Amino acid sequence: MPTQGKLEAVCKTVLERITPKPDERKKIEGLAKTLERKVAEAAEYFGVKAAVRLEGSVAKDTWLSGEPDIDIFMRLSPTVPRTALGEVALKVARKATEGARQVERFAEHPYLEAFVDGVRVNIVPCYEAKRGEWLSATDRTPYHTDYVKARLTPQMRGEVRLLKKFMKGIGVYGAEIKVGGFSGYLCELLIIRYGSFLEVLRTFANLRQRMVVDTENHYEGRKDELPLLFNEPLVVVDPVDMGRNVASAVQRQKLYTFVAAARAFLENPSLKFFYPPETKPLTVGELKEALQKRGSTLVFIIFGRVEAVPDVLWGQLYRSQRSLAKLLETNDFVVLRHTVWSDEENLNAFIFELESHILPPVKRHLGPPLEKIEDCQKFLAKHSANPETVSGPYIEDDRWVVLIKRKQTDATTLLSEKLRDGGRSAGVAKEIAQALSRSFKIYKNAEIVEVYSRNSEFAKFLTEFLQGKPKWLEKA
Template structure:
């Protein structure tokens, strides 16, 4: 979505009106159903044909939001599952199934992707298709992470009514519009299945939003009532901040991927939506950016932006993201330990895995000296050691002296500039300070530490300037709607 929404600007909708407006926009029209079904028919026919040609015995089924009829207009995303006998192994999925699937889609844009195991993503007449091999197992006897999906599809098809499907679509639009949608490592948010389960549990979009506005940490949702009367067991089994018991597997938390801050994000969105309904929670305004506006925004925030351009990290996207978050955390700790104040930080990667880590510091440069607090004078041995270490040291700017019964000294800083500290510690890729392997490999090939106005150079990386702008604003996208 882009552009303003004149309707909401001129004529603010009440919550009920807003929900109806969104429902209308997200429900696919018959033409769209026809177009998507045609693609599905073709893909199923092709995949089945190719498996037969490869002499692979498999059940080919339609799964996901299209199968459950919970997809959003304009955003069809077709999941086709190839279920083979549980007597096969994971090597078979990769060595036998993938080539057959690849053959089936010959002629279309195609890329191999990887979740727990590899699968194929293709674009057939502008519709994204995922063809995922897995095992045709009995319930509970999961051999791969994808094996639950057909059971989820079956469960939801049984439970969802047309009315509920409409509610699911509204919720998904809210999650997408608010940047909370997706269980992948990058988003750490709400999956499609989770949206369906939440809707099912509360009965309607508005009832869910009302409930979520009052959720607390460690909220427990258990549609099938597996833990009824022994909720504390569920709280013991699942360590995550939000717990939604999987209806086809009571030992799995469907919300396991939801990061605490994404959960609070949804809770806040729910509260705000109830207080001040606004279409922008569902359809945020696109940023219309030039370099000038990011520089303006940098100026308003007083500078002290530091961006580490990691380069391209060569790994599947979930690995890229989990390593990138780890690297962000390591560098944040490094900066804090050296005395820098990190106001906030974030990580970002472009579709081709060009990775950036953003830091907003209180200051890129620290004062020359700092107050170093030593041991209590009462502790003779420690006092001796402290005096031995600091009294005549060249990096003692002043002191030591006694204050409130402790030794204190004024010390010269080892690192005064954040960019130099990072450049020095990453010179070897940063493995020694805990930067994970794939990010490390990329850093070894070269990196750049970008300060303030130099960030305008990010314009060459598609999407990076928008991310810089958003980072500088500091607000999650959904909070713009409350402005």
């Protein structure tokens, strides 16, 4: 067991690195002020009535040095129709950041991401809504900012920064669908509730069952209602909206990765958790050797551009991944692991690791129990003189059974056939199916070097996937 001293020393080192220095702070705060003004002016220019305000981690002073995101919110009148909200906001935002690189983004409604002086700026619309009378998902944000600002001491801001950096380091930070992890606001609420980074870690390290955080005691005396309202394993009741679980986006795997990492860090603190070593991709030769020695089969489905914004893309990728894994499993392939990768531009990959991509040509097929007389008749009629029947029908215990030829014995053939038309019938999501129906390619084991050697990000991802082990699990 490490001494408290060792833990504190690591935290101190990290905190020094991630707390913005006066120069950086001055630059970012100045830029935020300027942008606030520019957005207000642009709104006025278009005759749009809007309350413009800085939100997010810069407003709350919980941003990480070197990784600022400036969020400027425009609060519009509820008289603007929802369908027009995004359009109006985009027009204003484009004008306010004229000359900067601009990317249209989409969450619940469109918003603009711009890069100004090398800093990412999000200009987001919302409604001037009364507390509890939300018209769009972003309406709560100004209330969140106010709630957090009023409660965080300067000391606690450091603790938030540590928690965020830790979560980034172990890959569970971010509520976007791609990550399915912890949002910045969630980190702040956890610090408000538990007081410090280490206390949050200790709490999660001891997680043994469902965890409910209700800092504002919205459910005082009504705790029984919570399981009916929320079924996620981690529930953090939103202080500004008791009907909302701030942790609803946190996937189980991310929650438990955090739990495991918290335990490991408390046992053996190290900078590695905050600053994981960069992955050095295997050379092509090493990759080939690793795949050969491994003995499993990796099947890759590689395809190109999907017409969808990131949140939609990842939602559809994950859904399709699950459906394809299911397809393989219902056809008796043993799926060891599966994952998905995307550069969000021109290259997407589903990866399935199988015990084997070839199945034996014969399988057992259980018929009805003898007591179901009509089903038995149908079963015998179907299998008794069928050329696909290898043996039987025979009686085993109280059922008819046959050994029959297996229809699909090769996973790559199965996938090729099912995806030829996009794979909608196999549960592939719409936009993914469109991309697949244009073209895709299936690679098996070392055949992937073709893709691997021309895309270093993919190479890094695959190297990590093969290793499988979180970096913080390595002994120091």
